[in-house]
Amino acid sequence: xxxxxxxxxxxxxxxxxxxxxxxxxxxxxxxxxxxxxxxxxxxxxxxxxxxxxxxxxxxxxxxxxxxxxxxxxxxxxxxxxxxxxxxxxxxxxxxxxxxxxxxxxxxxxxxxxxxxxxxxxxxxxxxxxxxxxxxxxxxxxxxxxxxxxxxxxxxxxxxxxxxxxxxxxxxxxxxxxxxxxxxxxxxxxxxxxx
Amino acid sequence: xxxxxxxxxxxxxxxxxxxxxxxxxxxxxxxxxxxxxxxxxxxxxxxxxxxxxxxxxxxxxxxxxxx
Numbered sequence: 001x002x003x004x005x006x007x008x009x010x011x012x013x014x015x016x017x018x019x020x021x022x023x024x025x026x027x028x029x030x031x032x033x034x035x036x037x038x039x040x041x042x043x044x045x046x047x048x049x050x051x052x053x054x055x056x057x058x059x060x061x062x063x064x065x066x067x068x069x070x071x072x073x074x075x076x077x078x079x080x081x082x083x084x085x086x087x088x089x090x091x092x093x094x095x096x097x098x099x100x101x102x103x104x105x106x107x108x109x110x111x112x113x114x115x116x117x118x119x120x121x122x123x124x125x126x127x128x129x130x131x132x133x134x135x136x137x138x139x140x141x142x143x144x145x146x147x148x149x150x151x152x153x154x155x156x157x158x159x160x161x162x163x164x165x166x167x168x169x170x171x172x173x174x175x176x177x178x179x180x181x182x183x184x185x186x187x188x189x190x191x192x193x194x
Numbered sequence: 195x196x197x198x199x200x201x202x203x204x205x206x207x208x209x210x211x212x213x214x215x216x217x218x219x220x221x222x223x224x225x226x227x228x229x230x231x232x233x234x235x236x237x238x239x240x241x242x243x244x245x246x247x248x249x250x251x252x253x254x255x256x257x258x259x260x261x
C-alpha cells in the first residue's frame with residue numbers, strides 16, 4: 001500500500017475543520033483550547049512521519065493516526081465550546097430560577113430538551129478516549145445549536161428583567177396591602193376594646 | 195498538654211492556606227504569559243487546559259437543565 005492523495009486531502013480537510021473549531025472555541029469562550037491544539041500538533045507529527053517513511057505500510061498507519069488526531073482535535077475544540085455554553089446557560093437558569101421563563105420564551109421547554117440531550121451526547125463521548133473520533137461530527141454540530149440557544153437566552157434577558165421588575169412591583173403592592181390591612185385590623189380591634 | 199491548653203483559649207479564625215495545586219497552576223500561567231510569543235491568548239493567559247475543562251465538566255454533570 002502507498003500514500004493516496006485522497007487520504008492526504010481528507011486529512012487536510014479535517015485539519016482545516018479542526019482549525020475552524022479551535023477559532024470558534026476562541027470566539028465563544030475567549031480562551032485557547034490547549035487540548036485541541038495539542039491534538040493538531042500530534043497530527044502534524046504523524047503526517048511528517050508518513051511523508052518521510054520508507055515503509056508504505058507504516059506510512060498508511062501514520063496517516064490513519066494523523067486523521068484520528070485531527071478528529072480528536074475537532075472534538076476537543078467543540079467540547080470546550082459546549083462546556084462554556086452549558087455554563088452560560090446554567091448561569092441564565094440560576095438567574096431566573098424563581099421566574100416562569102416560558103412566559104417570555106414560549107418554546108423554552110423544547111430548548112431545555114435540546115440542551116439536555118447535548119449534555120448527554122457529550123457525556124457519552126467523554127466516557128471513552130477512543131469515542132472522541134466517532135462523535136466529532138456530532139459535537140461540532142452541537143456547538144452551533146447550543147450557541148443559537150445561548151444567544152436567544154441572552155437576547156431575552158432584557159424582556160425577562162422587565163417582567164421580573166413588573167412581578168416585583170406586584171409583590172410589593174401585595175405586601176403593602178397586607179401590612180396596611182393588618183395595621184387597620186389591629187387599630188380596629190384596639191378601638192373596639194377601648 | 196498543649197492540646198488541653200489550646201482548648202481553654204477562645205476560638206479564633208484561622209488562615210486557610212490556598213490549595214497548592216492552584217498556586218502551581220497560577221505560577222505555570224504566569225510563566226506561559228512571560229514566555230509566549232506570537233499568540234495573543236497565550237500571552238494574556240487566556241487558555242484552557244484539559245484539567246480545567248474536565249473540572250468544568252464535572253461541575254456540569256449533575257446539573258439538571260430540564261428543571
